Amino acid sequence: MSEVKRYTLPEVPHLVHGRTNGSLTPLTLFWTAAGLELNVRGSELWVEFTADWDIHEPWYSFMVNGEFFSRRMAQKGTERVCVFRGMDPEKVKNVRIFKDTQAMNADPESVLQINAIETDGEFLPVPERNLKIEFIGDSITSGEGDIGAKAETDWISMFFSAENNYAVMVSRALNADIRVSSQSGWGVCCGWNNDPNSAIPPIYGQLCGLLSGEKNIALGAKEPYDFTKWQPNYVFINLGTNDCGAFSQPAWTDETTGETFQNRRTEDGKLNPEDEARFAHGATAFLKQLRGYYPNARLVWIYGMLGLELAPALQKAIDDYKAETGDTNAEFLSLTDDLKNRGCRDHPSVGAHRTAANELITYIKKQNA
Template sequence: MKTNEKLQTYALSDVSHLKVHGRTTGQRSPLTLFWTGSAIELNVKGSELWVEIESDYDMNEPWISILINGVPVSRQMLTAGRYWICVFRGMNETVVKNVRIVKDTQAMNGDPGCSLQIYAFKSDGVFLPVEEKPYKIEFIGDSITSGEGAIGAKEEEDWIPMWFSAIHNYTAMTAEALNAEYRVISQSGWGVLTSWDNNPNANIPDYYEQVCGLVTGDRNKALGAGDKHDFNSWQPDIVVVNLGSNDGGAFQTPEWKDPVTGKVYKQRLNEDGTYREEDLVSFEKAVSQFLTKLRKNNPEAHLVWAYGMLGFPMMPAIYRAVDAYTKQAGDMKVSVIQLPDTTEKTVGARSHPGELSHRMSADALAEYLKGILNY
């Protein structure tokens, strides 16, 4: 292999102008990227750049996308092991390149062996400061927010990491439109109260105050996934919650039995197909309690509940819950927006929103958030 004689190796801790996106621990040697859309960003003035990564998994391999000057230029599966990846070479050494290396796949609750770490860089250039953006947005959601099906043909049905995208995703698109820094907390199949299959343990609010508590296994524990998240380190201007799709789905799926306690859980329908009142109340209570938790940890943020990309059967319940919370807490910085539904024209892989659907929702959401930010 031809090597550039001028390449120098830099540990992450030696790169003072490195910007880290996404919730993680304070550990930088190596740096662990946990969530969808987590990334490292740097400005490089040089002709060549390499990054040293370590990837591991039992089933679901991580994927990354590389963006140069805001444009995706490569996307790849990370096979297991520790190795160097060339980010770019042969570029004009006098020009500054903005580089983002983005984790395309979600934190994998079902794969305790899944991890992605970054160790070092090699370059013949210098690293320069990354400009701070004026706003910060946190997105919380399920498979839609994880970008499941946002890439790939419509006929794809395999549940594999290949069909996840953090880039062709309303979160990245909305943040770009608002020139905002963003973070994502999301998990396919999960809800506010229950998952799509009625499992009450698979709810996002229970893990919100940890770095990435929904991942499992000893290795993730050792990496600090279960540590308490330091909210003071990054305070968003807006928190967007896109949850409810799986809670709605739970009314249509079979009951879930806890293998430990034997207790059965089910969101039930009435005989006429409408939602059972007491089960809707449980969902509304979960929404209201999550808003309380979000406000406690993000005292100044606007809280926006965004919903509707895969239908909106839970919208009346969401409105009632948000209204009840607002009255009880006297909190006026909370609102609801209905996002455009996915159609035959905008659907992607795995019957999920495709890139077109993400784009439409991002356009609607960005326009809405501009009003809140007095953009």
């Protein structure tokens, strides 16, 4: 049996998935489904991780030859983990190591890094994908509740799973390189509780701007991201569910200034027209922002996995964007609210994510027919 040797990432061919700060020593995994892909010919493979957290521990998963293999909670400090052992040493295995949980903005200590790879074999090149897709969203796109029993109500990182996420399903089906930028509870103009600070557009231009704490700042989370490094063919924006939920929540009040923010309803329970229009304007502005980053991508606003109440406002946002810019490479796509497949925390289950993934796969294939 050959000796197992340790390699740093610059020493081996690989493909990084997700936004990075440019460092491979170590590789920091910021967002959902961020990870490392390898092709290795050998009988065993090990990975060295470093992790930390105060409240929400990171989880990670392994895929071998395109199929889910195992899932683990990261341990604090540095640990050496076996991906596989005893496999045919002559066969090439495609391995993907990815972060299963989202960037935890409420935990400034939360971090997950890959330090090194160990094998008794050799590494082969990993070709870049021709199809590149960006997914932007909230808890749905973070995979919240797509794992765990339906009765579970705890908000903990154990119940987030990138593996069961519609974005990863699309990636596997179409052999696409994907990036996911999502945060549970956040929206276009405000979060689920009307907090305007929980909005994706203001922080989207940073590497991972929703993170806080000295550790994440030192890792570059607040630095402007260089979008020229990776240009997608499609950008799917799955935001609006939390903005919609905020219409049924009390006003948010800034404890320092006393200023308030609220998406209101009228006396008959309908969406307040002024607030609905503000949301549509915010969605249009975000489309313009994205076009500045991605000049050639098709921008597709997807919505509906947890209701369609804001669908008319999103359609208006798309129409306004086209009218104001002359850009026709954008559209609204309604997804199925798969009610029979609600899962943990009343979020879409793995079955609902399959439904959404199949709809997006069909859409992309039709676009490329």
